[in-house]
Amino acid sequence: MSLEIILFVILGGVAAVTSVIVITRPNPIISALFLVLNFASLAGLYLLLNAQFIAVAQVIVYAGAIMVLFLFVIMLLRPGNEEKIFSRNPVVKIIASIVAGVVFLQIVYMIFFTSPSNSVTGEVSASVNAGTVEAIGRELFTNYILPFEAAGFLLLAAAIGALVLAKKKFE
Amino acid sequence: MQIPIEYYLILSAFMFIMGIVGVLTRRNAIIVFMSIELMLNSANLTFVAFASYMGNTIGQLFVFFVMAVAAAEAAIGLAIILALFRNKMTLNIDEVNILKW
Amino acid sequence: MIESYIPIFLVIGFAIVFAFGVLLSSTAFGPQRPTSEKSSTYESGMKPVGTTRERVSIKYYMVAMLFIIFDIEVIFVYPWAVQFKKLFSEVGISVFYSMLVFLVVLELGYLYVYKKGGFRWD
Amino acid sequence: MINNAQEFYNALPILIIGTGILISLLIEIYAEKRKIFQPWISIIIFIAAGSYALLSIEQKSTLFMNMLATGGNVNVFYFIFTFGAAVVTLLSINYLKKYGANYGEFYILVQLSVLGMMLMAGAKDLIVIFLGLELMSVSFYALAGINRKRLKSNEASLKYFLLGAFTTGFTVYGIALIYGTVGSTSIDLIAEKFIELSNNFLFITGLLLFFIGFSFKIAAFPFHMWVPDVYQGSSTTVAGLFSTGGKAAAFSAILITLGALFTAGGAHTFTPYLAVLAVLSMLYGSIVAIAQSDIKRMLAYSSIAHAGYLIIGLAAGNYQGIAGIIFYLAAYTFMNLGAFGIVSLIEGEEEANLDIKSYAGLAAKYPMLAALLSICMFALAGLPPLAGFFGKYYIFIAAIKADLTWLAIVGVFSSAISVYFYLRIVVLMYFKESEKDFVVAHNSTGLLAVIISVLLVIVFGVAPGTIINLISSFL
Numbered sequence: 001m002s003l004e005i006i007l008f009v010i011l012g013g014v015a016a017v018t019s020v021i022v023i024t025r026p027n028p029i030i031s032a033l034f035l036v037l038n039f040a041s042l043a044g045l046y047l048l049l050n051a052q053f054i055a056v057a058q059v060i061v062y063a064g065a066i067m068v069l070f071l072f073v074i075m076l077l078r079p080g081n082e083e084k085i086f087s088r089n090p091v092v093k094i095i096a097s098i099v100a101g102v103v104f105l106q107i108v109y110m111i112f113f114t115s116p117s118n119s120v121t122g123e124v125s126a127s128v129n130a131g132t133v134e135a136i137g138r139e140l141f142t143n144y145i146l147p148f149e150a151a152g153f154l155l156l157a158a159a160i161g162a163l164v165l166a167k168k169k170f171e
Numbered sequence: 172m173q174i175p176i177e178y179y180l181i182l183s184a185f186m187f188i189m190g191i192v193g194v195l196t197r198r199n200a201i202i203v204f205m206s207i208e209l210m211l212n213s214a215n216l217t218f219v220a221f222a223s224y225m226g227n228t229i230g231q232l233f234v235f236f237v238m239a240v241a242a243a244e245a246a247i248g249l250a251i252i253l254a255l256f257r258n259k260m261t262l263n264i265d266e267v268n269i270l271k272w
Numbered sequence: 273m274i275e276s277y278i279p280i281f282l283v284i285g286f287a288i289v290f291a292f293g294v295l296l297s298s299t300a301f302g303p304q305r306p307t308s309e310k311s312s313t314y315e316s317g318m319k320p321v322g323t324t325r326e327r328v329s330i331k332y333y334m335v336a337m338l339f340i341i342f343d344i345e346v347i348f349v350y351p352w353a354v355q356f357k358k359l360f361s362e363v364g365i366s367v368f369y370s371m372l373v374f375l376v377v378l379e380l381g382y383l384y385v386y387k388k389g390g391f392r393w394d
Numbered sequence: 395m396i397n398n399a400q401e402f403y404n405a406l407p408i409l410i411i412g413t414g415i416l417i418s419l420l421i422e423i424y425a426e427k428r429k430i431f432q433p434w435i436s437i438i439i440f441i442a443a444g445s446y447a448l449l450s451i452e453q454k455s456t457l458f459m460n461m462l463a464t465g466g467n468v469n470v471f472y473f474i475f476t477f478g479a480a481v482v483t484l485l486s487i488n489y490l491k492k493y494g495a496n497y498g499e500f501y502i503l504v505q506l507s508v509l510g511m512m513l514m515a516g517a518k519d520l521i522v523i524f525l526g527l528e529l530m531s532v533s534f535y536a537l538a539g540i541n542r543k544r545l546k547s548n549e550a551s552l553k554y555f556l557l558g559a560f561t562t563g564f565t566v567y568g569i570a571l572i573y574g575t576v577g578s579t580s581i582d583l584i585a586e587k588f589i590e591l592s593n594n595f596l597f598i599t600g601l602l603l604f605f606i607g608f609s610f611k612i613a614a615f616p617f618h619m620w621v622p623d624v625y626q627g628s629s630t631t632v633a634g635l636f637s638t639g640g641k642a643a644a645f646s647a648i649l650i651t652l653g654a655l656f657t658a659g660g661a662h663t664f665t666p667y668l669a670v671l672a673v674l675s676m677l678y679g680s681i682v683a684i685a686q687s688d689i690k691r692m693l694a695y696s697s698i699a700h701a702g703y704l705i706i707g708l709a710a711g712n713y714q715g716i717a718g719i720i721f722y723l724a725a726y727t728f729m730n731l732g733a734f735g736i737v738s739l740i741e742g743e744e745e746a747n748l749d750i751k752s753y754a755g756l757a758a759k760y761p762m763l764a765a766l767l768s769i770c771m772f773a774l775a776g777l778p779p780l781a782g783f784f785g786k787y788y789i790f791i792a793a794i795k796a797d798l799t800w801l802a803i804v805g806v807f808s809s810a811i812s813v814y815f816y817l818r819i820v821v822l823m824y825f826k827e828s829e830k831d832f833v834v835a836h837n838s839t840g841l842l843a844v845i846i847s848v849l850l851v852i853v854f855g856v857a858p859g860t861i862i863n864l865i866s867s868f869l
Contacts, residue, residue: 139232144461239344246337
C-alpha cells in the first residue's frame with residue numbers, strides 16, 4: 001500500500017459518497033455543502049494525477065461558484081419547501097435507480113473490456129510536466145488562441161444574459 | 172502510476188450516472204442544476220485521468236474550457252431561476268407548467 | 273511525485289485537527305451548566321420568533337453572479353502571466369494581442385454591467 | 395494567429411461579427427438613441443459578413459493553428475446564419491415593442507449566438523465545436539427568457555436551460571471518451587484513427603454520447619420535449635431563430651464530424667441508429683402537429699418532422715446526402731423564417747391571435763399576408779416547384795442511392811401527412827369566414843423581412859440545380 005493508493009481510496013470514496021448524498025438529501029443546503037466536499041476531493045484527485053494547475057483552478061472556481069449557489073439556496077428556499085424524494089411515484093423512481101445501476105454495471109464492464117490502460121502509455125515524467133502552469137500556458141497561447149477568444153465571448157454572453165434576466169430594475 | 176486508469180474511469184462514470192439520476196428524479200431546480208455540475212465534473216475527471224496517463228496537455232486544457240462553460244452556465248442558469256422565482260415564487264419544476272410540458 | 277505534496281497535506285491535516293480540536297476541547301474541558309434560558313436561541317435578548325429556515329433577502333446577488341464570470345477571467349490570465357516572457361521571445365507580439373483582445377471583450381462586458389447599474393445595491 | 399493578409403481576408407466573416415459585437419456593446423453603453431440605431435447596425439454587420447462569405451466562397455483554407463476552416467460549404471453556412479439572423483433582426487424591430495421587451499441587448503445576444511453558430515460550422519477541433527455550441531446555447535437561453543416579466547417566457551427559458559445543460563453534460567462526457575481513445579480532439583486525427591478504433595467500445599460510446607448532445611439541439615425525436623414549450627413560450631421571432639439557425643448550426647457540426655468519418659470509410663457505422671431516429675422524428679412530428687391548435691406549437695412539431703427528413707440525409711451516408719442536407723437547411727431556414735415572420739406580424743399584443751382559428755378569412759382582409767404565408771406553407775409542405783420540394787427530393791434520392799429506399803418511402807409518406815396540416819391553414823385563410831375581428835398593425839420592416847425570405851425561397855426553387863452543384867463541388 002503506497003501513499004498514492006491510500007489517497008486514491010480516501011478521495012475517490014469521498015467523491016463517490018458525496019455525489020450520492022448530493023442527489024438524495026431533501027434539503028438543498030445540505031446538498032450544496034456536500035457538493036463542496038465532492039469538488040474538494042476531485043481537486044485532490046487532480047493532484048494525484050499530476051494536474052497541479054487544474055487542481056488549484058478547481059478550488060478557486062468552484063469555491064466561488066458554489067458559494068454563489070449556496071447564497072441562492074438561502075435566498076430562495078421557502079421554509080417547508082423541502083421535498084421528499086421517492087415519495088411521489090416511488091415505483092418509477094425505484095425503476096430509474098435500477099436502470100441507472102444496470103447502465104453503470106454496463107459501463108464498468110465496457111471499461112474493463114476495452115482496458116484503456118493498455119493503450120495509454122503511462123509516462124509519469126511526461127505527465128508531471130504536462131500539468132504545470134507553464135505547459136498549459138504554452139499550449140493555450142500558441143495553438144488554442146481561437147478557443148481562448150471564444151471563451152471570452154462566451155463569458156461576455158453570460159454576463160449580458162445574467163444582467164438582462166436577473167437585474168431588478170431594468171429598462 | 173500504480174493505479175490503473177480504469178479505476179478513475181469507473182469513479183467518473185459513477186459520478187456521471189449519479190448526475191443523470193439527480194436530474195431525472197429531483198424536482199428542485201437548484202438541485203437539478205447541482206446534478207448537472209456533477210455531470211460536468213465527472214467529465215472533467217475523465218479528461219484529467221486520460222491526459223495524465225497519456226502525458227498530454229490537451230485534456231487539461233479542455234478541462235479549463237469546461238470550467239469556463241460551467242461558470243457561464245451557472246451565471247445564466249441562476250439568473251433564469253431568479254427571474255422565474257420573482258414571478259412564480261417556486262423552485263419546483265413540476266409547478267412550472269403553464270406551457271404543456 | 274505525490275510525496276512532494278506531503279507539506280500541503282500536513283497543513284490541511286493541521287487545519288482540520290486544529291479547527292475540530294479547539295471546538296471539541298472547549299466542550300470537553302469547559303464547565304457546562306445549561307439552563308433553559310442559556311440553551312435557547314440568542315436573538316439579542318429578545319424572545320426567539322419563527323423558524324431558523326427563513327428566506328433571507330440578499331441584495332448583492334447580481335455581484336455574486338457576475339463574480340463567477342470574472343473569476344474565470346482571472347484564471348485565464350494566470351497562465352499567460354507565468355509564460356509571457358518566454359512566449360514573447362518565441363512567438364512574438366501576438367501573445368500580447370491575443371490577451372489584449374480577450375481582456376477588451378471582457379472589460380467591455382464589465383463596463384456594460386457597470387453602466388447598466390449591475391453593481392448597484394437594490 | 396493570423397500571419398498574412400490572405401488569412402486575414404479569409405477570417406473576415408467571423409472577425410466582422412466579433413468586432414460587430416463589441417461595436418454594438420459600445421453603442422449600448424454610450425449612444426443616446428441606441429434603441430433606433432442598434433438593430434440597423436446589427437443588420438449591416440450581418441449583411442456585410444454574409445456577403446463577404448459568399449464572395450470569398452472559393453477561398454478554402456484553415457486558420458488559427460488548424461482550428462477553423464473557411465471557404466466552401468463553411469461559407470454557405472455562414473450565409474445561412476447571417477442572413478437568417480438579419481431577417482430575424484429585421485422582424486424584431488417592431489415586434490419587440492409589441493411584445494414588451496424592447497431591449498438593445500436582444501440584438502447583441504443574437505449576434506453572439508451567430509458567432510457561436512459560425513464557430514460550430516467552421517470548427518476543425520472538438521473544442522471549437524463545444525465552445526461554439528455553448529456560446530450559441532447561452533445566448534439562446536437568455537433570448538428565450540428576454541421578456542422577464544412574463545411567466546411564460548421565464549418558463550420557456552428554464553426548460554430550455556435545464557435540458558440544454560443536461561445534454562451539454564452528455565456532449566462533454568462523449569468528447570472526454572473520444573479524447574481518451576484517440577489522444578487528441580482534432581477532427582482530422584479522429585478521422586484518421588477511426589478505422590483502427592471502430593471496434594473500441596469506449597470510442598463508439600463517446601461518439602454516441604456526442605451525437606445525443608446534438609440530437610437535442612436539432613430537435614430529433616426522443617430529445618424533442620423542450621421544442622414546443624420553448625417555441626411557444628419565447629418570442630415568435632426568437633423561436634424562428636431557434637428553429638432555423640440553431641438547427642442549421644447543430645447540423646453543420648454533425649456534418650463536420652460525420653463528414654470527416656466518411657472520408658475515413660466509416661459512413662455507415664451509425665446508419666441503423668440514424669434511420670430509427672429519422673423515422674420516429676418524422677412520424678411523431680407530423681402526426682402530433684395535426685392535433686395542435688396553437689400555430690407556434692404546430693410549427694414546433696413540424697420542425698421536429700423536418701429534423702427527421704434531414705437525418706435521412708445523414709443515414710444515407712453519401713455525398714449526395716450531405717449536399718442535400720445543406721441545400722435543405724438553406725431552404726428550410728428561409729421558408730420557416732417566412733412562416734414565423736408572418737405569425738409575428740399577425741400576433742397582437744399580449745400574444746393574441748396565435749390560435750390557428752385566427753387565420754380564418756385572412757385572405758379577404760390582408761391578401762398580401764395570406765399570399766406570403768401560403769407560399770411558405772406550400773414550401774414547407776414540400777410542394778413543387780418551391781425550395782422545400784427540391785430539398786426533400788435531393789435527400790430522398792440520396793437515401794435511394796444508399797439502398798435505403800424504405801426510408802425514402804417513409805419520408806414521402808410523412809410529407810404526405812404534413813401536407814394536411816400545412817394546407818389546413820391555407821384553406822382556412824382562403825375559404826373560411828373570419829371568426830375574430832382584429833387589426834394587424836402596419837409593420838413595414840417586418841413585411842420587408844418576410845418578402846426577402848419568400849424571395850429567397852423562390853430563388854432556391856427556381857435554380858436548385860446550380861446551387862446543389864455549387865455545394866457538391868465543395869465536398
